Amino acid sequence: MIKRRLSSIHGHLNDDDGEAAVVRGPNQPFLIEQIRVDPPQKMEVRIKILYTSICHTDLSAWKGENEAQQAFPRILGHEAVGVVESVGEGVRELKEGDHVVPIFNGECGECVYCKSQGTNLCETFRVNPLKSVMQNDGKSRFSTKDGHPIFHFLNTSTFTEYSVLDSACLVKLHIHPDASTLKNMTLLSCGVSTGVGAAWNVANVQPGSSVAIFGLGAVGLAASQGARARGASKIIGVDRNPDKFLIGKTMGMTDFINPKDSPKPVHERVREMTNGGVDHSFECVGDAGVLREAFLSTHDGWGKTIIIGVHPSPQTLPLHPMELFDGRSIIGTTFGGYKGKTQLPDLAKACMRGVLNLEGLISHELPMENINEAFQLLKDGKALRCLLHV
Template sequence: MEVRIKILFTSICHTDLSAWQGENEAQRAYPRILGHEASGIVESVGQGVTEMEAGDHVVPIFNGECGDCVYCKCEKTNMCERSGVNPFKTVMVSDGKSRFSSKEGNPIFHFLNTSTFSEYTVLESACVVKIDPQAPLKKMTLLSCGVSTGVGAAWNSANVKPGSTVAIFGLGAVGLAVAEGSRARGASRIIGVDINPNKFIKGRAMGITDTINPSEIKKPVHESIREMTGGGVDYSFECAGNLDVLREAFSSTHEGWGLCVILGIHQTPRLLPLHPMELFNGRMIIGSVFGGFKGKSQLPHFAQECMNGVVNLDEFITHELPFEKINEAFQLLVDGKSLRCLLHL
């Protein structure tokens, strides 16, 4: 039930960056091959794999879908008991061993079910999605993580309605994907919040209608948003992985029905900055993993929608480099100069 893929394109997400920098204890298993956003072609399949064959165009997914467990059979979740996202997982399920090794024969560990910073990688078939061979693989790389996570959060987790108001905290690739998804759903007002004003230009091209730079205002962000929207937004999305930002995102939603969706990865042991009684005012807060998409069963349709122009993928690719310049790509992300730097092998 494993698939070997020849990686053609891969890109760097902030999760790769935090793992490289050792910010999360769960990600400190080394040596390890990072990378989880990619596209490629099936090189070979293992015993039991029937839905794919050599030559198929595929994208890897960090949050798999085995199709058989109680989670996969439940329409209310996109979790998977066997192949769901697990930052502590470093080996394959079938035998508890790695498919990578050094020249000396020592194991090199897997990362987020995928490990795409490699010319070839091996994944459980539950973490491989077959897509239309007519779909441009370069663009399909974005569906492995960032775009699916953001657009899916707007479509699946929040179910943004036409004419609604949205606030997005953090305008990286995921935040801008939320904007793109909200625009596609007909949101009337999309407020982008970020301390980097350079992101506002790209944001406006992807659906952002209003911008707020917290460093340039004298009042809390949520107060400004409430004033702008007559009480608060219908939906807010926290994409920064910062609890203080999360507090502002939650408080910016409207009493009675406002929904705050958590997308940022929170590295610290700090807990939610909320008092339970605040939920009695009708505001809600939820988390979203991979945008609520069931990868294998729903991603091919999403890929088709992207091909049809429902979601504009071109705006997300800000740089392209050969894979051997991966260090330059990491630096672009560190400096806040790129959304997605596409690396071609």
């Protein structure tokens, strides 16, 4: 397991200390390496990672599926919970010892985007797969023992003992969780916030409404929990892996469709089950064909499709403009529409009250040294979220 070099989480890190799971090229195994982690500069924070988990976005970056993600060597990872080790000049809202959740879609609070109620993007710190260095000086805070840079990932880089982030990309947890609850907060960095937020903030699911969720990974299951919490009467889960149906039931799903069970298109089956189509569909796969089925599964006149899955293919939307004249709509969402620093603390409190089941989404727990095994579990479809102990 990655060594803990501090006598306590409130200690200070030597500039040349730290271990991380470093990947040196697409599809290359992760290597646990000794690295340098520089002190935080102006408006930056250095944190000790306590727990981190693996998302399909990490898997896609590891595979090199997107040319924008080709900066190597790199420290991947963007779901985590940690504690502040030190802060740079100008940081006021965070202090040493604070429990924090990294967010890949930051919030500076000052730009025209952050001040707008119409978006959760930030002008400077929005999600950007092209970005592999810090905003302050265009350099990395990670390096090998002999001084060669190791690149950042999605404003976060959490597969490491220590990480340096812009303060705009950290959310303070205004709660006092015990150890078992704290590790569950890891999922607020991406999966749960994205899925639940899509149901609450983007679709605005109402009591008695109907929902179809395409792709029953952690994000799709989180969307189901969000729809259930809002009182949806029918939640249809669509997936080619029937093993996911059992956990889908625990997350609020009422019906299931396996596309392999019938030659009839999924959207026709959904329409038959719902007298014309669902009110909301969620595409959580990142596949153009699945997106079209999700779109056609909604009811004409008012049906709304929310795109959550990341689409690495250059293929454009599989829609004809005239299909939108029937009243159906389609929209994409980043981070479930949440303004991270402003709104995520309330979601954390809802989780503490038991509104959402985070623990049920953690299918495996492993030490960081077993990260390659964890990636294989996700790649094989055997894991929802694998929590890594740092």
